[in-house]
Amino acid sequence: PNEPPMVFHWFPFIGSTVTYGMDPPRFFKENRDKFGDTFTFILLGKKTTVAVGPAGNDFILNGKLKDVNAEEIYTVLTTPVFGKDVVYDCPNAKLMEQKKFMKIALTTEAFRSYVPIISGEVQSYFKKNADFKPKTGIIDIPKKMAEITIFTASHALQGSAVRSRFDETLAALYHDLDMGFTPINFMLHWAPLPWNRKRDYAQRTVASIYMDIIKDRRANGDDHEEHDMMKHLMNSTYKNGTPVPDHEVAHMMIALLMAGQHSSSSTSSWIMLRLAQNPEIMEELLQEQIRVLGADLPPLQYEDLAKLPLNQAIIKETLRIHAPIHSIMRAVKQPMPVPGTKYVIPPSHVLLAAPGVSASDPQYFPNPDAWDPHRWEADSPNAPSIVRNGAVEEEEKIDYGYGLVSKGAGSPYLPFGAGRHRCIGEQFANVQLQTIVAETVRAFKFSNVDGSRNLIGTDYASLFSRPLEPAKIRYERRD
C-alpha cells in the first residue's frame, strides 16, 4: 500500500534489469511518461524506486543520514578496489572528514600550478604519440583521452614521482583495478574469478607503491614547489587528533584517481566527438583564444580559463547531455514519505536518482537533444530557465562537514550531484577539461571520418556511461 507504481515485468528476479541496463535514459523517460516522476522497478531482485525531476533529485540526494545510505550499496564494488578504511569502508562522518582533506588541498594556488602541468602533458602526448605523427589521420578517441586523463590527473594530483611510474608499471595495474569496477561485480565481487584475483593483486601492489613513495617523501622532505594531493593528505589530521595513516592516504589516492578517471575521460571523449561532429565550433573555440589571449597563443595560465566562456560552455553542455553518472543509488533505512505524493518508500527498497532526466527535459532546456554550447548565453533561444531568469538565483548552501556545498534543491542541472555525497572534484575536472580542450583546439582540426554529422551511441554497460568503441574521428594537425 502507498508504494509507487511498479514497472511491468515477466520474470521475478530479472525484472527490468535488461531494459534498464541497455538504455537507462530511455527507460526513465518511457516510465516517467507512464507513471509520473516516481516509480519502482526490479533491478537484480531488488525493488528500486526512481524519483526524477528537481524534486526527486532533492528527495534522494539531500536525504537525511537516518533515511538514506550510500556505503551499503557501493562498498562491495569500491572497497576491494580502493582498499580499507576510506570512502565507503568507514562511517559517513569519517568520509566527510576525508572529503574535507581532499577539498582543502584543491586551492587556487594548487590549480595555478596544475594548468602548466596539464598543458605540458597534453602537448608532449600529441608530440610523442605515434598515431598523431602524420599530418592527418584517423584515431580511436576514447583510447587517447583515457591516457591523457590519467597522465594529467596523476601528475597534478599525485605528483611527479607517481606520474613517472605511469609509463611502466602503474598503467597496467590500474587497468586491472578497473576490471573490478564493473556492474557485474555488484553480484560477483566476492568470487575467486580471474579478474577479481587480478584486482586484489593490483590493489595491494598499487597501495604499497604509494606507501613507499609516502615513506620516502616523509624521510627525505618534500619538493616545496609541488601542490599535489598526496602531500596534503600526508599532513592531514582527523578531528580526534589522529594523523591520517599512510595506508589511508594510499587508498584515498586510488579512490581519487578512479573517481576522476572515468568521469573525466568519458567527458573529454564526448567533447572531442562533439567537436568532430561540429567542426565550426572547434574553429570558434580557437578564435576565442586568439581574440582573448592574442594571436601568438601564449602558454595557458589558470587565470586565462575564466576568460574563455565558450571553452567553459563546451564542458557544461557536454555534461548536460552526456553526464557520465546516469544513476545514483541509496539504500533506504526508514519509511520515507515522498513529498507532494501519497507514496511511502519502505526500507526494503533502493532509491535511484537520475539527474540526467531533468537535464534533458524540454521544460527546463529548450530543444534538449541539441548539443548547443551557446545555449549557456542568456540571449540564446535555447537558454535554459536557470540562465535566462537573471543568472543563478541565491543558492541554498549547506555544510555536511567538508565545507559549504550548494544543496542543488530545485536545480534541474546536477552533473556533479548534490548533498553530502556531492563531488569534490568538480573544480579539478573543470580545470583539467578546459585545459585539455584549449590545447587540443590549438593543435588540431577534427571531423567525422565520413564527413557526416552523425554521433556514436552510448555504452551503458560499465558503471560510467561513455561512447561505444571504437569511436573514430579524423584529425588534421594545424602546424
Ligand code: HEM
Ligand atoms: C562524487 C560526478 C570528477 C571525486 C560525485 C558524484 C557525482 C560526480 C555525480 C555524486 C555521487 C553520489 O552521490 O553517489 C563527477 C563528474 C566528474 C567528476 C561528472 C567529471 C566530469 C571527479 C574528480 C574527482 C572526483 C576529478 C577527484 C579529483 C569525487 C568524490 C566524490 C564524488 C571524492 C564523493 C563521493 C561520496 O561522497 O560518496 N562525482 N565527478 N570526481 N566525486 Fe566526482
